[in-house]
Amino acid sequence: METNLSFFERPDVEKGVVPIGQGVPFGLARVTNPQVRIGGVYGTWGESYDNASLPRMLESRLGAPIPDSERLNLAELGFLSRHHVTSLSKEENLELEVQMGARFLREAALACDWDPSEVEGILIGMSAPISEDYLDRIARAAGIPDRALKVAVHKACDGSVSSLHLALNPDLPENKGLSQNIAERLRGKKVLVGGIEGLSRFVNSSHDANALQLFGNAAGVIGIIPDQTMKFLAGRSFESYDTEGVLQVQMNYPHSVQKSDGGWNIDVTQTNATNIRVAGLMHEPVDGSSIVMAGPMGMVKLFVRTGVQVVRDAYQAYQDKLSQLGMSGKSLAVAIVHHANYKINLLKQKHLQNEGISLPMPWLLNDFGNVSAASNMIAFLRKLPELKPGDHILIDGFGAGTYYDTLAVELGG
Secondary structure, X not given: OOOOOOHHHOOOOEEEEEOOOOOEEEEEEEEEEOOOOEEEEEEEEOEEEEOOOHHHHHXXXXXXXXXXXHOOOOOOOOOOEEEEOOOOOHHHHHHHHHHHHHHHHHHHHHHOOOOHHHOOEEEEEOOOOOOOOHHHHHHHHHOOOOOOEEEEEEOHHHHHHHHHHHHHOOOOHHHHOOOOOHHHHHOOOOEEEEEEEOHHHHHOOOOOHHHHHHEOOEEEEEEEOEOOOEEEEEEEEEEOOXXXXXXXXXXXXXXXXXXXXXXXXXXXXXXXXXXXXXEEOOOOOOOOOOEEEOOHHHHHHHHHHHXXXXXXXXXXXXXXXXXXXXXXXXXXOEEEEOOOOHHHHHHHHHHHHHOOOOOOOOOOOOOOOEOHHHHXXXXXXXXXXXXXXXXXXXXXXXXOOOEEEEEEEEEOO
């Protein structure tokens, strides 16, 4: 677990204010590791609310206090603060998120010593995109050419890891179903991958106490050159429809809403030569709100059993790959796991250890809250300075729907 320092108080954070509404504070941290030739940026926007001040903000938003029986022990779940924006119009939120998204793309490119005009692919996970053309808007504002491939991935918290998997693994079903395979198209090119999550805006229409206490704004974007600075070794992708609606999420993106038992719940749509949408089917709230979720133990039951199975299968595939490469005995430098809540990760780690799989799974995001698809990329960037060429890392994403992507990669240099 990290220190109690809030994100805006960290010495490596560049701070500013976006002149929208009464002014929206933002902060970002740029990270570069020249040895592995990977860099990126992460950060957030909105006021910072620690666990003591959050109830007052939510009472103001809801018009009534959250009952004591519904208050979460957020510190035990691994979260000490999160970031929210309040009282903006739809148009102001759009302008804010376009400005912030463009800033993250531009700064991520610069962290890799690239000019934004050199970027040839963008893959971004977004649970709740504010507009269908969001990637076009932020890419254009960041100075990225219109010819760059833009892939929007809507698989809730799994969005950024799914994006990375698409960029690196040509054998994924989503890639095989396209006329031009994303991984093959982007091999050897300069690519930005990440998650950008305006969750404060999204949960504003929810009255679910758990969601309101857990989620917040954040983004994390990394720059890679597939098959050079980051190489795919092995992985698994899995989906299991949340029939019981343990974690219900509104889909504010197009989806055919066609599902068959054991079937394919992901729509892959290529709208033109440079835009692809990967959209996961969600169990939507019947009351029209954005999120309805069970308590923390409900999340544990939803994600741990299947999540352990997916990690176990990916780990076995990784061991098989090591044998093929004559590298048996090499260990993973770190496992970068989605930060849904600390108890989920502890229990996953315990179950994996019981199966003889010991993975270093550091908790790295106590100053953000659950930031969905942004969390894996933020966690990766916080470990990036410690990594070396040739290191193998495991990246584990999972989210509502439910969707799982786990992959082992090798860092270049």
